[in-house]
Amino acid sequence: MGSLSGLKALLVRAIQHNDLKEDIFISKLRSEGSDVIHLPVMQTVPKNQSPDINHINEYIVNYSSYNIAIFVSKSSVYFLLDWLKNNKKDYSDGLPLGPKYYAIGKTTADTLKNIRINAEYPKQDFSSEGLLDLPSFSAGNHQKVVIFSGVGGRKLLSDQLKVRGFLVHNCELYSRKCLKDFSSEINYLIGSDALDIVIIHSAELLENLLSQVLSRNLPTLKMLPILVPSKRIQCLAESFGFKKIICSPSASTEKMVSTLRECYSNFL
Incomplete structure (x- = not known):
């Protein structure tokens, strides 16, 4: 059983443009037992x-x-x-x-x-x-x-x-x-309390996500833990009213996953 076993995480960053079959970040989270749902709110x-x-x-x-x-x-x-x-x-x-x-x-x-x-x-x-x-x-x-x-x-x-x-x-x-192809799925997951955490890699992703979450689901979203890669984005999330913010030292896969691992048993 992985250290993140049972954790249901929503990842909203854009699909990564590379030759790999799977995003390295997603692969790492899944290898540790997390159920990652990738619904991009941005496209490049x-x-x-x-x-x-x-x-x-x-x-x-x-x-x-x-x-x-x-x-x-x-x-x-x-x-x-x-x-x-x-x-x-x-x-x-x-x-x-x-x-x-x-x-x-x-x-x-x-x-x-x-x-x-x-x-x-x-x-x-x-x-x-x-x-x-x-x-x-x-x-x-x-x-x-x-x-x-x-x-x-x-x-x-x-x-x-x-x-x-x-x-x-x-x-x-x-x-x-801004990509809105998955708005219905995102709102369903938030509205049905199906998520344990939302992972945000940039300020623009956070703003794109908020722009397509229905008003009735916003209070639920803002009570969910979110993982961010910097103090700057942490401050932005706080200004939007998020209550449980996990701040990684950087956006690298290693730091994001290790930060989530350290907080999982105590914070979620």
Whole structure:
């Protein structure tokens, strides 16, 4: 019997874009006995219209001129590789070695390592704040940086690097859209008291979830324990009225699962 045996968890993050048959996070939870129900409230869509392709192409053509390349998520790695395979035959097997590579966290760094790219990343705080604390980003001296990300999201990393003297370029590879395909199932699970916990990986996911939960189910949802990956999202959840918030030190699979494991017997 696993350490999370009997735990019924709702996971709402987007389907992960990789070649694996099953999400690593889901696989780990299930291996420990949890019954994970994955009902995404977000989808990621590549930017593949003509203006977008031309815009992305400018960054790739000038890739060798960048001193630093930053990837903010696994999705940014996958979508760039897909774009290269479809549009740049010279790079169809992977990324060039020119810039120094950085990742927002271990999971993104591991994804880059799978394509033979070694990226530096924060060892504790897997976030923009953690990346900015690395010695490499203390002063820019006009170094050119390209940040691969999705449309929108936090601007802290880009803004702070500019303040510190880096020349920052943002290459947006995909967009995030609220997905409401599973609203009925989500409301049924909440309304029937069928869940033990909800797992939230980002502020946007929390907002998307709240936007499609019926008003009669909101009090029940806000009394459920939720697992979040940072103090920032914990504060947001508190502002929305959630009462039982479990905060992991980071969004990595290892930290999220170990935090849930530690709290399971006492908190749930």
